Each structure stands twice: as structure tokens, then as C-alpha cells.
Amino acid sequence: MKYSEMSKLELQNTKQEVLSAYNKFKARGLSLDMSRGKPSQEQIMAAIGILDTLNSKTGHISESKINCLNYGNMDGLPECKQLFAEILDVPAEKIFVAGNSSLNLMFDYILQCYALGAAENAKPWKEQGPVKFICPVPGYDRHFGIAEYLGIDMITVPMTDTGPDMNEVERLAKDSLVKGIFCVPKFSNPTGVTYSDEIVKRLAKMEAAEDFRIIWDNAYCVHHLKGKDDKLIDILEECEKAGNPSRAIIFSSSSKISFSGAGVAVFAANKENYEFLKKRYVKQTIGFDKANQLRHVRYFKDINGVNKHMDILADIVTPKFEVVISNFEKELSHLGIANWTNPNGGYFISLNVLPGTAKRVYELCKEAGVTLTNCGATYPYGKDPKDENIRIAPTFPSIEELADATGLLIISTKLAAIEKYLEKMED
Amino acid sequence: MKYSEMSKLELQNTKQEVLSAYNKFKARGLSLDMSRGKPSQEQIMAAIGILDTLNSKTGHISESKINCLNYGNMDGLPECKQLFAEILDVPAEKIFVAGNSSLNLMFDYILQCYALGAAENAKPWKEQGPVKFICPVPGYDRHFGIAEYLGIDMITVPMTDTGPDMNEVERLAKDSLVKGIFCVPKFSNPTGVTYSDEIVKRLAKMEAAEDFRIIWDNAYCVHHLKGKDDKLIDILEECEKAGNPSRAIIFSSSSKISFSGAGVAVFAANKENYEFLKKRYVKQTIGFDKANQLRHVRYFKDINGVNKHMDILADIVTPKFEVVISNFEKELSHLGIANWTNPNGGYFISLNVLPGTAKRVYELCKEAGVTLTNCGATYPYGKDPKDENIRIAPTFPSIEELADATGLLIISTKLAAIEKYLEKMED
Numbered sequence: 001m002k003y004s005e006m007s008k009l010e011l012q013n014t015k016q017e018v019l020s021a022y023n024k025f026k027a028r029g030l031s032l033d034m035s036r037g038k039p040s041q042e043q044i045m046a047a048i049g050i051l052d053t054l055n056s057k058t059g060h061i062s063e064s065k066i067n068c069l070n071y072g073n074m075d076g077l078p079e080c081k082q083l084f085a086e087i088l089d090v091p092a093e094k095i096f097v098a099g100n101s102s103l104n105l106m107f108d109y110i111l112q113c114y115a116l117g118a119a120e121n122a123k124p125w126k127e128q129g130p131v132k133f134i135c136p137v138p139g140y141d142r143h144f145g146i147a148e149y150l151g152i153d154m155i156t157v158p159m160t161d162t163g164p165d166m167n168e169v170e171r172l173a174k175d176s177l178v179k180g181i182f183c184v185p186k187f188s189n190p191t192g193v194t195y196s197d198e199i200v201k202r203l204a205k206m207e208a209a210e211d212f213r214i215i216w217d218n219a220y221c222v223h224h225l226k227g228k229d230d231k232l233i234d235i236l237e238e239c240e241k242a243g244n245p246s247r248a249i250i251f252s253s254s255s256k257i258s259f260s261g262a263g264v265a266v267f268a269a270n271k272e273n274y275e276f277l278k279k280r281y282v283k284q285t286i287g288f289d290k291a292n293q294l295r296h297v298r299y300f301k302d303i304n305g306v307n308k309h310m311d312i313l314a315d316i317v318t319p320k321f322e323v324v325i326s327n328f329e330k331e332l333s334h335l336g337i338a339n340w341t342n343p344n345g346g347y348f349i350s351l352n353v354l355p356g357t358a359k360r361v362y363e364l365c366k367e368a369g370v371t372l373t374n375c376g377a378t379y380p381y382g383k384d385p386k387d388e389n390i391r392i393a394p395t396f397p398s399i400e401e402l403a404d405a406t407g408l409l410i411i412s413t414k415l416a417a418i419e420k421y422l423e424k425m426e427d
Numbered sequence: 428m429k430y431s432e433m434s435k436l437e438l439q440n441t442k443q444e445v446l447s448a449y450n451k452f453k454a455r456g457l458s459l460d461m462s463r464g465k466p467s468q469e470q471i472m473a474a475i476g477i478l479d480t481l482n483s484k485t486g487h488i489s490e491s492k493i494n495c496l497n498y499g500n501m502d503g504l505p506e507c508k509q510l511f512a513e514i515l516d517v518p519a520e521k522i523f524v525a526g527n528s529s530l531n532l533m534f535d536y537i538l539q540c541y542a543l544g545a546a547e548n549a550k551p552w553k554e555q556g557p558v559k560f561i562c563p564v565p566g567y568d569r570h571f572g573i574a575e576y577l578g579i580d581m582i583t584v585p586m587t588d589t590g591p592d593m594n595e596v597e598r599l600a601k602d603s604l605v606k607g608i609f610c611v612p613k614f615s616n617p618t619g620v621t622y623s624d625e626i627v628k629r630l631a632k633m634e635a636a637e638d639f640r641i642i643w644d645n646a647y648c649v650h651h652l653k654g655k656d657d658k659l660i661d662i663l664e665e666c667e668k669a670g671n672p673s674r675a676i677i678f679s680s681s682s683k684i685s686f687s688g689a690g691v692a693v694f695a696a697n698k699e700n701y702e703f704l705k706k707r708y709v710k711q712t713i714g715f716d717k718a719n720q721l722r723h724v725r726y727f728k729d730i731n732g733v734n735k736h737m738d739i740l741a742d743i744v745t746p747k748f749e750v751v752i753s754n755f756e757k758e759l760s761h762l763g764i765a766n767w768t769n770p771n772g773g774y775f776i777s778l779n780v781l782p783g784t785a786k787r788v789y790e791l792c793k794e795a796g797v798t799l800t801n802c803g804a805t806y807p808y809g810k811d812p813k814d815e816n817i818r819i820a821p822t823f824p825s826i827e828e829l830a831d832a833t834g835l836l837i838i839s840t841k842l843a844a845i846e847k848y849l850e851k852m853e854d
Contacts, residue, residue: 070688
């Protein structure tokens, strides 16, 4: 029976049951963390062989004859460009291989456009007025963090099952002070949605300022779950075709292929953006860590190596998604108080609880020992207007821990919903 | 006999001799590079054991219990902070351990001050008017590159044997649009000078804008030559004492201790600057590569490990400095057409040839197969007003190659000087 159809008495009785279950959980003194999209130790160990590909006996000269322990070669080992070209399915000459963090590349890029301009002789965004970014929501908190840090206004647009609401995006982008959009186009953070071909094409084609930029954070490009996958078309090619060749920049990394924080990050761009950014990087750094690029190239070799590895990771990660989702289905689907995503890949499940109860669910979980992603984190400024979205990151805990944490989350979701309904009845 | 004292006939005869020697060199078809401060393969191999400290069998958890292959720990492994605290002789809590490039940290920092402000609520430099930087010359081309890229005006100040001409620096710093100074305070690039205690104290004390910043690039902090060393006092402490605690930021790296491009970079700052920058880095990146930090800590352990290693490097590098300097002494000291530095450490020898001939010397060397650092590189905008300074980087070539290259450089220095004297006689 749906909670919304229950009488006050039925709700009060249910509350007693749920509260008793909650207190039992609390008494167990759990301490679990589902807050961040962190790989588990098992995932890390699956890639540990990467460390063995470079040591004092292996030599440190790449096949392309580059000394990976000395200066030089600003835009990365050619072999590493090739590897990421295959991973991202874009031509190798568009790939710039950098350090360990694609977030860092995005921050650098947005700061570049904001403070210095998006192209040669382009007026810095900052000097054009109060500039704005389109933020599909729910979205990635670290994207919003960059915009907030720089004082770029954020305008939210709802995510649909095929990408952001494009009517709304197209309407907003006509404003010349709207300078960009954050996109996680494949297995989106946190909804798991992959942008449809139509949405990619509309983003490429739509009317927008000359220096409007699509921050195409393809973080989960090869991160499918077992037996599932989605297909994403190439934004750079679509922008080219649409006559807006400099509109998009792709960012990605191996943070969730190899090691988080010790992986390799890249961007991909058309020739104009590539040369424009390379010109800055030549001033900005003595070059990126080629030793780590070499390790990755020697280990994975090519896309087949990556795909094999991602199948191994899918075997590890998929049961974790399943335990969360199957428990949600069993315990929540008949109550009418929550819905959730069931993605084909990526790192997250997006749970919507009864509007107005997400914060309460977070607190209930926290009190009983389970840390969720901060409430509101999936919205700009940390403010979820409906107070309903909770991002679940199932990769880090063990399956047993996840089963426990999901159990608590379900109980908390129920309890918060009952409290809300009872509160409404009081009014 | 000094060239300046020679008659026209004597000069013409000497020219024939020198030209004949030059042509013999040219005929050998050499191809040598003394242009960049790059370590040699021998230096790299001396540190190669670093690579063996982290592999699939060693474990990847630091002594401080941090998983070095997963996210977290923004400002570096505590052990790595401690290591660099000992290297730089500053307290560990002031050390922020970052990526692979201290130049990148300097670029980020200067861009921060320029576009966003040097402190909370500080007005960005850019919005204050046409801001300027003091550049001791000859200096480091990559520093000048940052200022030029951002459009910060550069004002040169001559280097003395104990640091920059402080009367001039103090005079300039009074202008509130003068926002900083670039310093390589120990074994300065390219002169090899180490700043005296008095100069460090005057920099800390002098009158300057509240948001004036000393970019203290201590790149060669432990890089002594064999049996030699210099002592540098702590700028952060001096600034603290002088009541200007936020004035200086120290930058350094292991690029020339371990591997160039695959080392570890740090900054050191007082609490206010540290927290201010950490707040940005939390938005800018998911964290830096802790795996490489762990390798360095496991290999060097502490300052004793570093010092032992730097003694090994000094044994490799010192004979290279000696072959250049002894040949200069033998061949040039009696001619009155050049002077050079004889540093106690660092990576460079600074050669001043007869004013107005540096470019010609560069061209003569280039034509005969030896690449020197671009002429003018040691001055802002690549413009050496006296056309006299040549930076020599003796570390990369072998001793035999260096002997050859130095021979050619000496001949070219002579030839260019003779040409210049003869040209003057024509006037």
C-alpha cells in the first residue's frame, strides 16, 4: 500500500515498525561511507600490474623514443595519445595527454576563458558582464564548485532520460552572457543517463555565443556495467559539422580505469582550441609526468586491453549496483515514496525520495553510522530546491556493507516519508 | 695580449687563425646541445631505484596509513611534507606537496593573484592597473614567460654577487603597481649567486604593496657542486619577523634531485597563504599523485638520504662544470673579451661575452653544430640590452661533448669579438 493512501493510524503503526527497525540498525554501531565515487581496493588491485611496467630494469624510453624520466614532450607520449584516442573514439591528434586530474584541466580551462578569454583576442568572460553557466541537474558537485569558486552564475536545467532538457538549454543559450554548460554525457553523474544522438546534435547546433563552451566531461566513457552499455556520438565531430568547431572540449581520465589520483588525464579539442591551450601549457608547466603515461601504455597497450580490464571491473562493480537496486525494488517500489535510476554504467545511482525529506534521510543515516553524499551536492550551491535527491556511490563499500547501508537508507527513507505525511496531516 | 690592445693587423692575423680553427670544428659536423638545464642519463640512472619502491608487491599504503592509489589527502602525504620540510629547512606544516612541476605551481599562483586576487577580498592585480614585476637579470626565462603570457610588465634589476641590486629593488617596490619579484635565491639561474642574509632580510622588510609577492623559486636548494656549498636563510621566517608574513611563497621540486618531469613539486607558505591556496586547490583538482610522493619518500627517507644522493649527483656534474670553466680560464682569461661565473652549485654557468656579440656567438656555434640557450633568454621579452649574456647548461652532454662544445664556444667568442673590434676600426 502506498504511504499516501494510508490513514493516520496506519501511518502511525507503520512508523512504530520502521522506527524499531531503525533503532536496531543504530544499535549495531555501523560506520559506512557511500558518499564519494571512489573505487574499492578490489578495483585498485585489478590494475596493480600497472606499477610493474616501469622499474629500474624495464628501461624508461618509450617506443616513440622519448625519455620518460627527463624533460620534454609537452602534449604527451604519442602512444598515450593513441590509447586515449581509442578510449574516447576521437582522432589521436586531438588528444592532449596531461597530468593526473581531468578536474584540474577543466578548472584551468574555465579559469582561462573566464580571466583571459576563450580564444586568441577573445574578450575574457569576466569582462563581458555577469556570465552564467547552464547546469543540468542533478549533476556533479565538483563542476558546480568550479563555477561557484569563480563567481560564475549557475542556471539549472532538468535532466531527462536522454540528457538535459534541450528546449530549456536552447532558450538559455541564446543569452550571450551564457557561456557554457557542464555535461557528463555518458553514464552521467549521478543519473547514469547517456545523451542521445539527438541531444548531442542539438547542443552542437544550437544558437549560442561565439565563446560558449561545452565542458564535455566524459569521465565514464568505457565504464559499463556487466552485459550493458550505451553509445555516445562524438561531440567534436558534431560541432565541426554544425559550423561551431570550437564549441566543445572533451575531458577524461583513467582515474576509474587505473588508479584514482594516480591515473592519467587528457583533453581532446579541435585544432584551434588545442593550439590555443598548448600555447598556455608551454608557459604553465615544464611538462606532465610521462613516466605514468608510459606505465599506462605498457599495461593496457590499446583499446582491447582497456576493454578487457573494464570487463573485470564490471564484474566487481555490477553486483554492488544490483544489491542496492534490488533492495530498493523489493522494499520501496510499492510505497510511492521514492524512485531511482538503474544505469548501464558509471559510478552512481540517483535516488529521489519524497520531496522535502532528503535532508532528513541524510541525517537519519548519519546518526546510525552511514555517510551519504552531502544533501544538495548534486545541485549548484548545494541547494536541492525540492530536497529530494540523494546520490549513491556503491563502488567503495563491500557487498555486505552495501547491503547494510542500503537497508538503513531504505528504513530512513520510509521513516522520513512517514514523518512528512504525518506532519502534513497535523496542518 | 688583450684584443682591445691589438692593432688592426694583429687582429686580422688572429682572425685568420681563429677562423681556421672554427672551420676545422665546423667540418667535424658536431651536433651538441647546451641549451636547457636537463639532467644527463647518468644522473637519472643514479636515482632509478626510486621506481622500484612501489610495485604490485610492495603495498601502496603510506606509513601514515594513506592509500596512495585512491582519492583523498589534498595537500600531500605527511611523510612527503616532512621530507621537503627537511630539504627546504622550513616547518612541515608550511609544505604543500603537489604534482610534478613547480613551474605549474608558480603559474597557478601568479594567475591567481592576477585574475582573482592575492588574498581573501584582495583586489585582483589585473583590476588595479598596469601591474609590474621586478626581474633580476640575467634570470630564468620561464619566469619571464609567465609574466609575459599574462601581460604583466617586467622591470629589470641587475644581479650582483650577493643577489639583486637592492637599492633598485627597494626604489621600485614603493610603487603600489609593482606586485612582485622573481627570485632564484640559491645557485641562481643562470648566475649561480646565492642571496646573502642581508639581501633576504631587505626583501622581507622593504616597503611594498600589501599584495606584493616574492616568488621564491628555490629550485636548487640542495644542488651543490663537489666540496662546495652556500647557505640561504629562510625567507618565510624573515617575512614573519618583518611584519610581512604573507609576502613570500617558496616553490621547489625534486625535478633535479630525482627525475625531471617525473619528480614531486611543492610550495611552502605561511598559514594565511597556505589556507588561501588550499581552498582553491580543493576546487581545482581531485588531488595530486600520491603514488609518486610515496616512491620518493620510500627511496630518500629523510634529508640524509637526499644529501647522500646529491653528493652522488655532485660527483657526476662537477667535472662538467670544471671542463667548461678551466677551458674558459685557459683560453679566454687573458683576452679581456669575456667573463663568467664559477658557481658553488646549481645548473648553469653565466658567460658574458664582448657586448654586442652574444647573438653572433650563438649563430657561429649554431652553424658549427652546437645549440646554446637562445640569446636574450635570460632577459624579459628575450631582449638582452647589451647583447652579451649566454647561459651555459653543462649537465646534459658528456664530458667529451662538453670539451668539444666549449672549444667551439671559445673560438666563436673570439671570432665574434675580433669581428666587432675590426668593425669598430672601420667606423
